[in-house]
Amino acid sequence: MAERRIIVYPNPQVLAEAVAARTLLTMIDTLAEAGRERFDIAVTGGTDGNRVFAAIKASPLAEAVDWSRVHVWWGDERFVPADNADRNAKQAREALLNDLVASGALPEANIHEMPADNRSAEQIAEASPEQTDAVLADAAARYQRELIEALGERPQLDIAQFGMGPDAHFASLFPGLPQVLMDDPHVLVAGVRDSPKPPPLRLTLTVPMIAASRRTWVFTSEERKAEAAAAALSEPRNPHAPSSFADGQDELLWLIDRGAASRL
Secondary structure, rough: OOEEEEEOOOOOOHHHHHHHHHHHHHHHHHHHHOOOOOOEEEEOHHHHHHHHHHHHHHHHHHHHHHHEEEEEEOEEEEEOOOOOOOOOHHHHHHHHHHHHHHHOOOOOOHHHOOOOOOOOOHHHHHOHHHHHHHHHHHHHHHHHHHHHHHHHOOOOOOOOEEEEOOOOOOOEOOOOOOHHHHHOOOOOEEEEOOOOOOOOOEEOHHHHHHHOOOOOEEEEEOOHHHHHHHHHHOOOOOOEEEEEEEEOOEEEEEEEEEOOOOOO
């Protein structure tokens, strides 16, 4: 697996601009390789992720990307209705993707959203835990099928990007929940019923799917994340700090600002 590298930036805005530039240059360079037909990236939500979308939108490098060959996936998603403001995909569309689609640069078919919860409010309220688990399992299986149909039996992303929370979670892999310990390489996507961070229902890529990525990048900012960053970076595969499970085939980057790095 890849050797972990840590790069520290002065503040959250410079961090976002650096991640945006690194993302765009990696897309440009990879798509220039002979025989390269597509570029697959899993993006993230949250404050840091949305800053990166804004920085990509503002960057002149975005004009050099052949967006028709870029496919956008998600590392995790809030399992709520499609129009819910909590959806990572809705936030990404509003920040960047809708403009790319409207301009004709990015085909709508290249946006691979995780399934939304199409149940009514009454159905959600009346569902038993077992029924909810079954709904989540079906949604996870559908996204896994989409990954395999697009990328083959052993799907590999070119970049998998993740933020990190103050509890050291990444994707929707939280401390104390069993999903972070899933190690079956055939299970690529999992449902989460009891997320400690609202909303409680989530879908997430699993550790084996993340680790299969060519490049895995974790980026986070602010001093309130410093203790979590220190825990994640001090001990690999620590279930109390799930982001310590981040791995990649060719590259594993931790991109953080001075605040988040203050306890390293």
